[in-house]
C-alpha cells in the first residue's frame with residue numbers, strides 16, 4: 073500500500089487570504105465587471121453590487137471556509153463527513169470545477185498567445201482579423217490551452233504551501249501593481265472622462281422601472297457569485313488547508329473587499345482608455361482580445377502596455393485556474409487515495425482533453441450546437457447559470473437547516489474564542505434570504 077499523502081496547509085493567514093483572493097480575482101473581474109457595470113446603471117450597479125457582496129458573498133464565503141476547515145476535506149469528502157445523505161452537494165462542486173477549468177484554460181491559452189505576440193513585437197494592429205483567425209484555427213488554440221493547463225498543473229503539483237501559496241504571494245501583489253499602473257495611464261488620456269462617466273456616473277434611466285431595476289439586481293447578484301468563486305466548493309477546499317486557530321470571519325471579509333477593489337480598478341483601467349480612443353466597450357472575450365488591442369495599437373508605447381496588460385490577465389487567470397484544479401485534485405487525494413502528483417497530472421490531462429472541444433467551438437466545431445449554443449457557450453452556461461447557483465443555494469440550505477447554525481458557529485468562532493457577533497443575522501441569511509435570492513437569480517437567468 074502506498075502511504076497516504078500528508079495533507080497540505082497554508083503556512084500563514086496572509087498566504088491563505090492571497091490564495092483565496094487569487095481564486096476570486098480572475099477573468100470575471102476583467103471582462104465581465106466593467107462591462108456589466110457600464111451597461112447596468114454605472115454607480116447604481118456598483119452600490120447594489122457592494123450590498124450583495126456583503127449580504128450574500130461574505131456569509132456564503134464564511135460558510136464554505138468553515139465547512140472546509142471543520143472537515144479538513146475536499147467538498148465531496150466534507151459533505152459526506154457532515155451528513156452522508158448530502159454528499160451530492162460536494163459532487164456538484166467537483167463537477168463544476170471540472171467544467172469551468174476545461175473552458176477557463178482555453179481562454180488562459182488565448183492570453184498566452186497574446187503575450188507572445190507582444191513579446192515578439194507584434195502590435196496587433198488588425199485585431200479583429202487576428203482574433204478571429206486565431207480562435208477559429210484548429211491547432212494553435214489547442215496548443216496554447218495545453219500550455220496553460222500544464223502551467224496550472226505545475227503549480228498544483230508543488231502542493232498547497234510550496235505551490236499555490238507561494239505563487240499567490242508573488243502574483244497577487246504583482247497583479248495589483250500592474251493594474252494600478254495601467255489604471256493611472258488609462259485615466260490620464262485626453263477624453264478618458266467619458267469612460268469614467270460610463271462606468272461610475274449613476275445612470276438612472278437604466279433603473280427607472282421595476283423590470284429594469286430587477287434586471288440590474290439579478291445581474292449584480294450573479295456577478296457576486298461568479299466573481300467570488302462561490303457555490304462550487306473552491307473555498308471549502310482552500311478552507312480545508314487552514315490551520316485550526318485561523319480567523320475565518322476576517323478572511324471572508326477581506327477576500328471580497330480585495331476582489332471588489334480589483335474589479336473597480338479593472339473598470340478604471342479598461343474603460344477610460346477604450347473611450348479616449350473612440351471605441352465602444354464590448355461584452356465578453358471580445359473586450360479583451362479585440363477591443364483592447366485596438367486601444368493599445370493606438371497609444372504611444374502600446375506594445376509595452378499591451379504586454380503588461382496581458383501578463384496581468386495571465387496572473388489573474390492562473391491563480392483562479394489553480395484553485396479549480398485543486399478542488400478536483402484534493403478529492404482524488406482524500407477519497408481516491410492518490411498521490412498529489414498522480415492526481416494533478418491525471419486530472420490535467422483529462423481536463424486538457426475535454427477542453428479541446430471548447431477550444432474548437434470557435435472553429436471547426438462551431439456548428440455543433442447543444443440546445444442552440446456552441447459547446448463553449450454550453451459549458452459556461454452550465455457552470456455559471458446552473459452549477460454555481462444551485463451549489464450555492466444547497467450549501468446555504470445545508471448550513472441553515474441540516475448541519476445547523478449552532479454547529480457551524482462553533483467552527484466559525486473557533487469554539488467561542490473569536491466571538492461570532494453576527495450569528496443571528498448569518499442564520500437568517502443562510503436559512504431564508506440567500507436561498508430565496510439565489511432561487512430568483514437562477515430562475516431569471518435561465519430565461520435571460
Ligand code: TRP
Pocket residue numbers: 095096097098099100101172297298299300301302304306392393395396
Ligand atoms: N472568480 C473567477 C473570476 O472572477 C471565476 C470563477 C468562478 C472561479 N468560479 C470559480 C475561479 C471557482 C476559481 C474557482 O474569474
